[in-house]
Amino acid sequence: MTYPPGDRMAEGATGTAERRGRPRNAAVDTAVVETVLRLLEEGTTIGDLSMERIARETGVGKATLYRRWAGKEELMVDVLRSLDAADPELPGRSAREDLVLLLEGLRRRGLAKRSSVVLRTVLGQVKAQPRLWKEYHDTVILARRETTVAVIRRGMATGELRADLDARLLSELFVGPMLSRAVFHESEELPEGLAEEIVDAVMEGARPRP
Amino acid sequence: MTYPPGDRMAEGATGTAERRGRPRNAAVDTAVVETVLRLLEEGTTIGDLSMERIARETGVGKATLYRRWAGKEELMVDVLRSLDAADPELPGRSAREDLVLLLEGLRRRGLAKRSSVVLRTVLGQVKAQPRLWKEYHDTVILARRETTVAVIRRGMATGELRADLDARLLSELFVGPMLSRAVFHESEELPEGLAEEIVDAVMEGARPRP
DNA sequence: CCCATACGATACGGACCCGTCTCGTATTGG
DNA sequence: CCAATACGAGACGGGTCCGTATCGTATGGG
Structure with missing residues (x-):
C-alpha cells in the first residue's frame, strides 16, 4: 500500500541503473x-x-x-x-447527497483510530516539521476542500444552494462541524446518521422557518 | 499570570507550615x-x-x-x-449577538499564535499524555461547549432558534466552522467579520429561502 | 559459479536527556 | 547572628537515540 521510495543512497553518479545483487524485500x-x-x-x-x-x-x-x-x-x-484514502464516489445527483457522502467519509475516517490519531499527531507537529505539514495540508486538506467546494458550486448552479454566499464559507459550514467533532471529541460522539443530521440542519438553517 | 503550585515536594509530614529561609522568587x-x-x-x-x-x-x-x-x-x-482566557462577557440580549461574541473570541484566539500553536501541539499529544488531554478537554473544550449550549438553549426558548434540533448539534454548527479554520488553515484565513458571516449563514441556512 | 547487494544483529562514538546532588552564594525569619 | 531555604551552575550515573560501520549469512543477476 505504501510505495516507498526508490533508492535514495546514491553516493555518486556511479549508479548504473542495473541492480545486481539480492533485491530488496x-x-x-x-x-x-x-x-x-x-x-x-x-x-x-x-x-x-x-x-x-x-x-x-x-x-x-x-x-x-x-x-x-x-x-x-x-x-x-x-x-x-499511505493514509491517502480514496475519496468517495460522488454520484452528483444532488448536492445534498454528495455532501452527505463527503461527511460520511469524514466520519468514518474519524472513527478509524488510525487516521484520527495520525491526524491529531500531525496537527501537533506542524511547525516543527514544515515538510510534513505541507505534505499533509496539500495532499489531504486542500484536496478535500476543493472537492467540497466543487460540490457546493454545482449545488449553487442547480439552485439547490444559495448562490449569494462564498462557496468556501459554505463548504466549511458543512465540513466544520464534523471535523471539530472528530478532532476534539471521542469516537462515541460520531454516531451513525450524523452526516445527514448536519447536512440537513445546515441546509435548513438555525432560524425557524415561518 | 500563572500561579504555579504550592510546594509539591512534601517528602514527609515534617512540613511545618511556617517557611523559614529565603522565600521562592x-x-x-x-x-x-x-x-x-x-x-x-x-x-x-x-x-x-x-x-x-x-x-x-x-x-x-x-x-x-x-x-x-x-x-x-x-x-x-x-x-x-496559564492559557485559560476569560470567556467573553455575554450580554444575553440575543442569541445571535452572543454567538457572534463567542465565535469572535475563538477567532482572536486562533489569531494569537500563542494559543493556536499550543492548541495544535496539545491535540497532537492527546493519547501520549492522557493527563494533559483530560486537563485541556475538561477545562477548555467542555467549558466552551457548555457555554455555547447554554446560549443555544436561551435562543430556543425565545424562539430565535429552532427548538426541534439537538442543542449540542446546533452549537457545533456555529462553532465547528470557526474551529476548523483556526486549526487546519492559516491565520490569513481568519479575517475580521468572519464570526458574523458564519453566524448569519448558519442562521439562514444553505437552502435558498423562498 | 561468483559477486553484488540485502538482511538481521550489534557495536560504536557522540549527543542529549533525566533526576539527583553538591557546590558557593544570596536572602530571609527568628 | 544563625539556621533554613532559594538561587545559578554544573557534575554525576544511567539511559536513549542518531547515523555509520562491520559482522556472518541469504539470495539474486550475469
Whole structure:
C-alpha cells in the first residue's frame, strides 16, 4: 500500500541503473509503515518514535531502514502518503447527497483510530516539521476542500444552494462541524446518521422557518 | 499570570507550615512558563522540550525547576492553565449577538499564535499524555461547549432558534466552522467579520429561502 | 559459479536527556 | 547572628537515540 521510495543512497553518479545483487524485500517496506501506524494508533508521539525503536518493533535491522529512508522525516512522509484514502464516489445527483457522502467519509475516517490519531499527531507537529505539514495540508486538506467546494458550486448552479454566499464559507459550514467533532471529541460522539443530521440542519438553517 | 503550585515536594509530614529561609522568587514561576510558551510558539515540539533546555533557556538552574514541579507533565499542566482566557462577557440580549461574541473570541484566539500553536501541539499529544488531554478537554473544550449550549438553549426558548434540533448539534454548527479554520488553515484565513458571516449563514441556512 | 547487494544483529562514538546532588552564594525569619 | 531555604551552575550515573560501520549469512543477476 505504501510505495516507498526508490533508492535514495546514491553516493555518486556511479549508479548504473542495473541492480545486481539480492533485491530488496518489498514486504519490509510495508511492514515498517504498518509498524509506525500501529505505534501511532497506540498513542506514541512522533517525538517518541525513534528509528531505533521502529527497527526493533518491526524486527528489522537499523541499516535496513537507513537503506530505504534518509531519516525519520522521509519515513514519515511515506507514512502519511499511505493514509491517502480514496475519496468517495460522488454520484452528483444532488448536492445534498454528495455532501452527505463527503461527511460520511469524514466520519468514518474519524472513527478509524488510525487516521484520527495520525491526524491529531500531525496537527501537533506542524511547525516543527514544515515538510510534513505541507505534505499533509496539500495532499489531504486542500484536496478535500476543493472537492467540497466543487460540490457546493454545482449545488449553487442547480439552485439547490444559495448562490449569494462564498462557496468556501459554505463548504466549511458543512465540513466544520464534523471535523471539530472528530478532532476534539471521542469516537462515541460520531454516531451513525450524523452526516445527514448536519447536512440537513445546515441546509435548513438555525432560524425557524415561518 | 500563572500561579504555579504550592510546594509539591512534601517528602514527609515534617512540613511545618511556617517557611523559614529565603522565600521562592515568584518571578521565576512566570519566567519559566513564559519560556515554554515562547518555545512552543517558535515551533518546538513537546517532545523536544526538555527540562534541561527549559532551564537553560530561562537562565535558571535545573534544581529550581524540580523544586517547583515534579516533572515535565506537571509543568505542562500549569502551562496549559496559564492559557485559560476569560470567556467573553455575554450580554444575553440575543442569541445571535452572543454567538457572534463567542465565535469572535475563538477567532482572536486562533489569531494569537500563542494559543493556536499550543492548541495544535496539545491535540497532537492527546493519547501520549492522557493527563494533559483530560486537563485541556475538561477545562477548555467542555467549558466552551457548555457555554455555547447554554446560549443555544436561551435562543430556543425565545424562539430565535429552532427548538426541534439537538442543542449540542446546533452549537457545533456555529462553532465547528470557526474551529476548523483556526486549526487546519492559516491565520490569513481568519479575517475580521468572519464570526458574523458564519453566524448569519448558519442562521439562514444553505437552502435558498423562498 | 561468483559477486553484488540485502538482511538481521550489534557495536560504536557522540549527543542529549533525566533526576539527583553538591557546590558557593544570596536572602530571609527568628 | 544563625539556621533554613532559594538561587545559578554544573557534575554525576544511567539511559536513549542518531547515523555509520562491520559482522556472518541469504539470495539474486550475469
